[in-house]
Every structure is written in structure tokens, then in C-alpha cells.
Amino acid sequence: MSEQPPRPPSPPAASSAAATPPQTIGEVLHKTQRFFAERGLDSPRADALLLIGHALGLERMQLLLHHDRPLTESELVAVREGVRRRARREPTHLIIGERGFYTVDLKVVPGVLLPRPDTERLVEAALQWLPKDAPAFVADIGCGSGAIGLTLAHERPQLRVYCVDLAAEALACTKENVARLGLAERVAVLRGDLLTPIPAERQIDVVVSNPPYIPSADIAGLDPEVRDFEPHLALDGGADGLGVYRRLLPLAAGRAREAVLVEIGWDQGAAVCALAAEAGLQGVELLKDYGGRDRVVRGWVRGATWRPTPPAPDEAPTARAPSLEPEAAPVDPAEGALTLELFHAEHDPEIDALPVFVRD
Ligand SMILES: C[S@@+](CC[C@H](N)C(=O)[O-])C[C@H]1O[C@@H](n2cnc3c(N)ncnc32)[C@H](O)[C@@H]1O
Numbered sequence: 466m467s468e469q470p471p472r473p474p475s476p477p478a479a480s481s482a483a484a485t486p487p488q489t490i491g492e493v494l495h496k497t498q499r500f501f502a503e504r505g506l507d508s509p510r511a512d513a514l515l516l517i518g519h520a521l522g523l524e525r526m527q528l529l530l531h532h533d534r535p536l537t538e539s540e541l542v543a544v545r546e547g548v549r550r551r552a553r554r555e556p557t558h559l560i561i562g563e564r565g566f567y568t569v570d571l572k573v574v575p576g577v578l579l580p581r582p583d584t585e586r587l588v589e590a591a592l593q594w595l596p597k598d599a600p601a602f603v604a605d606i607g608c609g610s611g612a613i614g615l616t617l618a619h620e621r622p623q624l625r626v627y628c629v630d631l632a633a634e635a636l637a638c639t640k641e642n643v644a645r646l647g648l649a650e651r652v653a654v655l656r657g658d659l660l661t662p663i664p665a666e667r668q669i670d671v672v673v674s675n676p677p678y679i680p681s682a683d684i685a686g687l688d689p690e691v692r693d694f695e696p697h698l699a700l701d702g703g704a705d706g707l708g709v710y711r712r713l714l715p716l717a718a719g720r721a722r723e724a725v726l727v728e729i730g731w732d733q734g735a736a737v738c739a740l741a742a743e744a745g746l747q748g749v750e751l752l753k754d755y756g757g758r759d760r761v762v763r764g765w766v767r768g769a770t771w772r773p774t775p776p777a778p779d780e781a782p783t784a785r786a787p788s789l790e791p792e793a794a795p796v797d798p799a800e801g802a803l804t805l806e807l808f809h810a811e812h813d814p815e816i817d818a819l820p821v822f823v824r825d
Contacts, residue, residue: 571611577638604671615652710740714740747769
């Protein structure tokens with residue numbers, strides 16, 4: 466019997482890994498896209514590009530230009546983590562921690578509603594109402610990430626905004642976005658129910674809100690991205706979805722000096738217009754989003770002096786709203802002034818921490 470030659474030792478794990486050619490950006494993109502498509506995700510390519518770009522710190526265009534660049538092992542680990550989370554239906558922007566909205570990039574975190582493109586219609590409608598170069602005061606009720614109020618403040622340098630929410634997560638997120646956008650001097654972030662945390666002496670010209678408006682019974686049937694990863698406090702509008710409008714519209718119509726604008730569900734136009742009229746709002750109007758669905762109800766307050774100016778006919782509707790002046794000059798500065806004394810009369814640390822908004 467002939468003697469067997471000794472078997473060569475098995476290669477160490479490292480050299481076997483080295484023998485496998487590293488995967489390129491293009492290969493990983495292709496595999497991820499295919500994996501997401503097999504999982505039934507709606508936008509497999511967009512999701513793959515966003516998640517891989519986030520893991521590698523590269524923009525979409527860089528990914529495409531450098532598709533043959535090999536990934537390091539640590540980059541692959543980072544990509545896999547994002548892919549794993551998305552496969553469990555966590556929303557892509559929650560994984561990335563950021564969402565572009567109108568003209569700003571907002572930080573987003575678990576426990577806070579991801580800003581939606583539909584809500585940009587409300588921002589646009591409000592910008593048509595707000596003076597371009599004069600001070601004005603806005604309350605964003607149910608601010609979430611701060612999407613509406615902070616975008617308005619970003620677009621209108623003389624605007625002061627109260628951002629209100631019940632959820633601590635939302636307020637923390639809004640505060641981070643205030644810092645990120647450099648708006649601390651002009652934005653107050655308050656916790657409480659609807660308009661109650663804004664001291665009665667404080668002037669509010671316009672109330673904007675995207676309240677929870679989904680009927681409670683519909684929540685179980687929502688996409689898992691929404692149902693399982695977004696806060697139900699941000700979604701649930703009670704039995705018929707109109708519960709918050711019933712409370713908010715009369716309060717807002719009683720506090721705002723100029724106008725109230727709310728986002729609505731596509732099938733709530735008639736009901737919310739009726740509630741707005743009942744609350745005493747004038748010239749109640751239903752606006753559609755760019756998908757042609759009812760999206761915003763707005764009306765002005767009795768005695769208001771501003772009116773929205775429609776976009777010029779040749780101006781295509783874009784995220785960048787036209788700058789429109791109010792019909793009348795803003796209110797006499799002295800009339801709207803808030804004094805330091807009034808402000809301090811509250812003796813509430815949260816209120817004391819508010820910037821003192823005074824019409825210049
Ligand atoms: C649909 S989300 C809108 C978030 C954000 N404004 C946006 O458009 O992305 C509704 C928000 O209202 C808040 N909210 C719900 N009920 C509220 C109440 N009674 N008072 C204040 N905020 C409330 C929720 O916590 C949530 O952040």
C-alpha cells in the first residue's frame with residue numbers, strides 16, 4: 466500500500482476571503498435592488514441607491530459614476546445593516562435619519578412622522594398667505610419633525626413660529642432641526658395639546674396644521690412601513706378621522722388673526738370644509754395636491770386683512786412657491802407688540818424659555 470502524501474493545511478479564513486474578489490458598488494447595487502424587488506418593495510432601485518449611498522457616504526451620482534469601485538468589508542457590513550432593516554419594512558428615510566422636504570433637509574427619528582411630499586402643498590398654500598418681507602407669527606400645531614413650521618421660517622426670514630406637539634420625541638426632533646437650520650432666534654418649541662401651550666397674550670397670525678386624520682379602524686390596514694414604524698399618535702384621527710379637526714378648527718379660528726390652513730385626507734374635503742365654516746372661518750377653500758387629490762383646507766378669519774395671492778398663470782407649480790405679498794399692509798407694529806412683562810407673567814420655565822417675539 467502506497468503512502469498518502471500529507472494533506473496541505475486548510476487555508477486560514479483570511480486568505481480564503483482574500484481569494485474572493487471584492488464586490489463592486491455596481492454589483493452590490495444590483496443585488497440589493499433584486500433582493501428588494503423579490504421582497505415586494507415599491508421602489509427597489511431608489512431604496513437601494515439611498516441606502517448604499519448612505520452607508521458609503523456617497524451621493525447617488527457618485528455611486529453611479531464609481532460603480533466598479535470595490536467595497537471594503539466594513540462598508541459591506543454597513544450596507545448589509547441598512548438592507549436588513551429595510552427588508553423588515555422600516556422606512557428608508559428612517560434608516561438614513563434624514564428626509565428632504567420642500568427646500569430643507571430634516572433630521573427624522575423613530576417616534577416622529579416622516580414628512581410627506583403631499584404636505585409641501587400646505588407649505589406652498591401658507592406661503593401664498595404670508596407676507597414676504599414683514600413680520601408675522603405662525604403656529605404649527607402637531608409639528609412632528611418641524612416640517613411645516615420650520616420650512617415656513619426658512620422661507621420667510623421675518624417669520625416667528627410656535628411649534629407645538631404632544632409627543633416628546635417630536636419636540637426633541639423639531640429642536641434638532643431648529644438648530645440644524647439656524648432658526649433658534651425665531652422658533653419656539655412647546656409641548657401641549659393643540660394651541661393651549663401658546664400663552665393667550667401671544668399673537669398668532671396664521672395657524673397651520675397637519676393633524677392626525679386617519680380613521681382608527683383603517684390603521685391596521687396601512688402599509689407596514691407606516692403601521693409598524695410611525696407613531697399612532699401622529700396617524701389616528703379617531704373613529705371618523707375628523708376628531709382633531711373638530712377641536713382644532715374652532716380654537717384656531719378663535720386665536721388666529723388672519724388665516725387657518727390644515728392638511729386633510731383625500732376624501733375629507735367636504736367634511737373639513739363644513740367644520741371650518743362652522744368654526745367661523747371665511748372664504749373656506751379646498752386645494753388639491755399635484756396628484757389631483759383634495760389636500761388642504763384654508764380659510765381666513767373674520768376681520769383679517771391679508772388674502773392669498775394666486776401664483777401667476779405662467780408659473781408652473783413647483784416646490785419653490787412664488788413669493789406673494791398680502792393684499793393689505795401688515796398690522797400696525799405697535800398693535801401686535803408683546804411686552805416682556807406679559808411674557809414673564811406666566812412664570813412657567815418652558816414658557817420663560819421662549820424667544821420674546823415682538824413685532825419690529
Ligand atoms: C400627521 S403628524 C404631522 C407631523 C408634521 N407636522 C408633518 O406634517 O410632518 C401629526 C402630529 O400631531 C401631533 N399631535 C397629535 N395630537 C396632538 C394634539 N392634541 N396636540 C398637539 N399635537 C398633537 C402628533 O404627535 C404628530 O406629531
